[in-house]
Amino acid sequence: MSNNKEPDHPIPDTIVDEGTKTTYVKGRYFGKGGFAKCYEIKKITNGKIYAGKIVSKQLLVKSNHREKMSQEISIHKTLNHKHVVGFHGFFEDKHFVYIVLELCRRRSMMELYKRRQILTEPETRYYMKQILDGVSYLHNNGIIHRDLKLGNLFLNENVEVKIGDFGLATKIEFEGQRKMTVCGTPNYIAPEIITKTGHSFEVDVWSIGCIMYTLLVGKPPFETESLRETYARIKRGDYKIPSTLDDKATKMIHSMLHSDPKRRPTVRALMNMDFMTKGYLPPQLPVSCLSMAPRFD
Numbered sequence: 001m002s003n004n005k006e007p008d009h010p011i012p013d014t015i016v017d018e019g020t021k022t023t024y025v026k027g028r029y030f031g032k033g034g035f036a037k038c039y040e041i042k043k044i045t046n047g048k049i050y051a052g053k054i055v056s057k058q059l060l061v062k063s064n065h066r067e068k069m070s071q072e073i074s075i076h077k078t079l080n081h082k083h084v085v086g087f088h089g090f091f092e093d094k095h096f097v098y099i100v101l102e103l104c105r106r107r108s109m110m111e112l113y114k115r116r117q118i119l120t121e122p123e124t125r126y127y128m129k130q131i132l133d134g135v136s137y138l139h140n141n142g143i144i145h146r147d148l149k150l151g152n153l154f155l156n157e158n159v160e161v162k163i164g165d166f167g168l169a170t171k172i173e174f175e176g177q178r179k180m181t182v183c184g185t186p187n188y189i190a191p192e193i194i195t196k197t198g199h200s201f202e203v204d205v206w207s208i209g210c211i212m213y214t215l216l217v218g219k220p221p222f223e224t225e226s227l228r229e230t231y232a233r234i235k236r237g238d239y240k241i242p243s244t245l246d247d248k249a250t251k252m253i254h255s256m257l258h259s260d261p262k263r264r265p266t267v268r269a270l271m272n273m274d275f276m277t278k279g280y281l282p283p284q285l286p287v288s289c290l291s292m293a294p295r296f297d
């Protein structure tokens with residue numbers, strides 16, 4: 001948001017990290033999120049291409065944006081896993097903060113969902129496997145993502161999942177710690193976050209349940225006209241799975257959408273559920289799957 005007194009500074013075409021003396025050339029524009037703009041950026045010394053997440057400092061002076069961004073960086077920079085967006089560094093100049101990330105050329109599962117609406121079971125198993133792998137890594141390192149949703153599951157050139165956007169993430173500092181609040185509004189929000197009764201890793205399992213439901217059913221489980229009514233349905237555990245859905249998938253979704261977080265399985269347990277282990281798991285998916293249902297034969 002700009003106002004009349006302070007014009008937006010243009011993002012420079014050549015971006016220099018003065019600390020490491022690395023120069024990047026700004027390329028194609030990808031899009032913008034809450035407060036970041038994202039560009040393809042090329043490191044001139046080796047020609048490697050990254051995603052540059054660029055945030056104007058004008059936007060960071062206000063409210064809790066600065067704190068949220070430093071939280072995002074402090075968590076994301078410690079992570080290294082094949083299903084987590086790679087973090088390659090951050091730096092700033094007078095007007096902007098820059099985050100250098102692994103490039104995810106095939107956008108996110110949100111765009112996939114918009115084009116396909118419903119995925120096949122083998123595709124769902126393929127994406128779930130990678131999401132569970134990535135989230136298992138996060139949980140093993142004490143990190144709760146807290147905003148797992150289709151738009152934060154990025155896809156690279158080979159249609160591999162990369163979990164990104166750690167803006168609402170938090171670290172569990174000691175065994176059994178319960179967090180009381182989230183600074184922001186998660187999309188697939190768990191009931192215990194709404195009721196502020198204390199939450200932990202189980203909120204990510206809830207979100208994964210909502211993701212799996214959405215991929216197989218073609219709409220989110222608690223969707224209504226208003227956020228108020230959606231929250232009321234979430235608190236009541238009021239959702240239906242179509243009876244036509246596969247039994248193993250139905251069982252797995254129900255387990256993740258338990259109102260009581262203690263009754264939800266861990267990510268490790270989910271990996272061993274029948275839906276995951278007893279059906280065809282494609283080793284990779286062709287790019288054509290982003291717009292057309294594949295035939296597995």
Ligand code: ADP
Nearest residue numbers: 031032033034035036038051101102103104165
């Ligand atoms: P914000 O944190 O401000 O919400 P986002 O993380 O949503 O920003 O990113 C803004 C835009 O940049 C989105 O349109 C997203 O598709 C794109 N984007 C973010 N990270 C990457 C990446 N690693 N590779 C490619 N595009 C990305």
